[in-house]
Every structure is written in C-alpha cells, then in structure tokens.
Amino acid sequence: MAWDADQYLKFEDHRTRPARDLVNALPPIAPSHIVDLGCGTGTSTALLRVQFPDAQLNGIDNAPEMLAKAANMNLPDVSWQVADVAAWAADRAGPAFDLIYSNALFHWLGEHELLFPQLIARLTPGGILAVQMPRNFEEPSHQLTIDCLNDMGLSNLIPTTWLQGAVGLPSQYDDWLRPHSLSRSIWTTTYYHRLEGDAPVLNWIKGAALRPILSALNNDQTVELEARLERLLAQAYPPMDDGAVLFPFTRLFVIAEKTP
Numbered sequence: 289m290a291w292d293a294d295q296y297l298k299f300e301d302h303r304t305r306p307a308r309d310l311v312n313a314l315p316p317i318a319p320s321h322i323v324d325l326g327c328g329t330g331t332s333t334a335l336l337r338v339q340f341p342d343a344q345l346n347g348i349d350n351a352p353e354m355l356a357k358a359a360n361m362n363l364p365d366v367s368w369q370v371a372d373v374a375a376w377a378a379d380r381a382g383p384a385f386d387l388i389y390s391n392a393l394f395h396w397l398g399e400h401e402l403l404f405p406q407l408i409a410r411l412t413p414g415g416i417l418a419v420q421m422p423r424n425f426e427e428p429s430h431q432l433t434i435d436c437l438n439d440m441g442l443s444n445l446i447p448t449t450w451l452q453g454a455v456g457l458p459s460q461y462d463d464w465l466r467p468h469s470l471s472r473s474i475w476t477t478t479y480y481h482r483l484e485g486d487a488p489v490l491n492w493i494k495g496a497a498l499r500p501i502l503s504a505l506n507n508d509q510t511v512e513l514e515a516r517l518e519r520l521l522a523q524a525y526p527p528m529d530d531g532a533v534l535f536p537f538t539r540l541f542v543i544a545e546k547t548p
Contacts, residue, residue, distance in 0.1 A: 302481045303495075306539050307332040307391040309477070310420045311339050313543060317416055319343050319386030325373050326393025330358030330366075336389060337363050343386075348376060373397070377406040384412045392496070392539075395421045395455050398448065401464050404542075408468040411546040417469075423455045423476060423540040428524035429493050436516045437501070440509070445501050461542050469544040478538045488533045489521040490514060 311332075320343055324333045327347035337345060346367045349355050355368050373390075374397055376382065388407055397403060407417050424430070430450055437446050458474045465472050483492060494502065494514075502510060525533045 302479070302483075302492075303392070304331050304335075305479065306420050306477070306541075308335055310389070310391060310418055310541060310543075311335045313473070313541065314339075314387075314416065314418055315543070315545070317387065319416070321383070321385050321412075322346065322387040322389060323348060323385045325376070325388060325390040327358060327368075328354045328392075330355075330361045330363065330368075332389070332391040333358065333366060334361060334363055336387075337366065340387075346385075348373065374403065377403055377410065380409060382410065384410060384415070386412050386415045387418065388415070389418045391420045392422060394419060395423070395425075396447075396449060398454050400454065400456055400461070404461065404464045405468055408465065408544065408546050413546060414470075414548040415546045417465075417542070417544045417546070419542045421455045421540045421542075422537065424536075424538045425450055425453055425455070427536065427538075429489055429521065429535075430497065432517060432520045432524060433493070433498065433501070436513055436520070439516075440512065442505075442509070442513075445504050447500055455540055458540065461540075465542070465544045468547060470547045471545045473543040474541065476538055476540050478536055481535045481537055483533045483535050484531070487518045487521070489525050489535055490518050492535065493517075 319340060322336055322340060322343045323346045324336055325348050327333045327349050330347060333345065333347045345365065346369060347358055348369045348371050350370060350372050352370050355370060359368055373393065388411060394400065394403065411417060434446055434450065437443055458476065461474055462472055483489060485491065505513065525535060527533050
C-alpha cells in the first residue's frame with residue numbers, strides 16, 4: 289500500500305493532537321530507550337524528542353514514503369527503520385525498550401489479544417506501553433465507504449479490520465494486559481475536528497483510512513468512488529453556518545506499566 293504523505297499532512301494539527309495527548313498522559317518516567325511504532329511522517333516522534341531529549345529514540349514504519357518525510361524533519365539522534373510492526377512485536381530476540389509508543393497504528397492490525405502481550409514482552413521491567421487507536425469504524429465515513437464499494441462491485445477491497453472491528457473494547461485490553469502489567473490506564477476520547485475547505489471529510493479519510501482502497505483502484509474507479517463519497521459525506525456531515533464541518537472522531541488510549 290502506497291501512502292500519500294502530503295495528503296496525510298493536510299490535517300496535521302488535528303492528527304497530532306491525540307499524539308500530544310498521549311505523550312502528556314504518560315506517568316513521570318525517564319526512559320533511556322524509546323521506540324515510536326508507526327511513526328509515519330515523524331510528527332509523533334518529534335513530540336517524544338521534546339519530552340525526552342536524552343533518550344535513544346527509534347522511529348519504525350512500514351511506509352518508506354512516510355519515513356522520507358520523517359527524515360527531513362532533522363530530529364537529533366533519531367534512528368529511522370522500515371519494518372513490519374507485527375513481525376517486530378513478535379521478535380523476542382530484539383532489544384527491549386523502556387517506552388513503546390504508538391499513535392494511530394494498531395487499528396490496521398488484527399489479533400490484538402496476541403499483539404498486546406507481545407508488545408509488553410518487548411519492554412524492560414517496569415517499562416511503559418502507550419498506545420492510541422482510532423475507534424470510529426461505525427461512523428458514516430466508514431459505513432458509506434463500505435456501501436459504495438459494495439455498490440461498485442468492489443467489496444473485496446473492504447479492509448478486513450473494518451468489518452471485524454480490529455479495535456476492541458476497553459475491558460478487553462485490560463483483560464489482555466492484566467497478566468503482564470502492574471497497572472493500566474484505558475480511556476476513550478471523542479475529538480470534534482473542525483474541517484474546512486472543499487470535501488473536507490473526503491480529504492480527511494483520503495489521508496489515512498482510504499489509502500489501502502485507493503492504492504488498489506484504477507483511475508476511473510478512483511474518480512467514481514470519490515464522486516460518490518463526496519456527495520454522500522456532504523449529506524452525512526452537513527456544514528455549519530460558517531461552512532466548516534464538525535467531524536467526530538473517537539480514539540482509544542491505553543497506557544500499561546510492565547510488571548517489574
């Protein structure tokens with residue numbers, strides 16, 4: 289799947305706010321070795337660098353085009369790596385980290401009942417796992433996309449995680465992490481993003497949620513899908529009096545401390 293870093297960054301301020309909130313929610317810690325999983329264009333990595341200026345910091349993502357943007361940020365002493373995160377998590381032979389941080393990645397991956405204990409296993413004793421995941425698959429933005437793909441005979445392009453709900457309930461993450469962690473803090477936040485410009489919700493989802501679908505379409509299919517979605521999304525998310533759209537987006541946060 290090819291990512292469009294410029295499209296993703298059109299709403300950088302909105303996308304960075306949950307990453308910043310996750311950093312601000314961390315307990316008082318002084319990690320020596322940090323990994324930012326799914327670091328993308330490096331905006332979350334930059335937050336970690338400011339918060340922990342003396343830590344060894346690694347940014348990992350599976351998209352070279354996103355890491356190219358990250359490398360251009362010229363963050364001091366950051367090591368960037370292209371890697372498959374699921375394989376990284378399962379690698380018991382890899383180095384341990386004091387802080388594993390991930391902003392808006394794991395909703396792309398399934399089997400969280402296996403993944404999250406694997407992540408805890410990559411921590412040092414007393415280390416922190418800090419994760420934020422979108423949990424908005426029931427929003428019209430997703431459901432209308434599913435409807436359009438079905439109508440176009442392209443149901444095979446609907447991501448499995450959209451249909452199976454990759455992000456679980458807060459209670460499930462507590463269950464999966466409890467045997468491996470001393471403490472857990474789990475919560476959801478619904479952000480109401482003020483989006484402006486032409487087709488604002490379509491442009492938002494084109495930057496992330498639609499990427500695996502758009503990457504698989506030819507030009508005619510792309511034009512048709514975007515035209516259908518622009519019309520339907522405008523109805524589902526009508527503009528306010530000033531023309532802007534208030535777009536609700538729910539995210540799940542998890543912070544867990546590994547048992548010392």
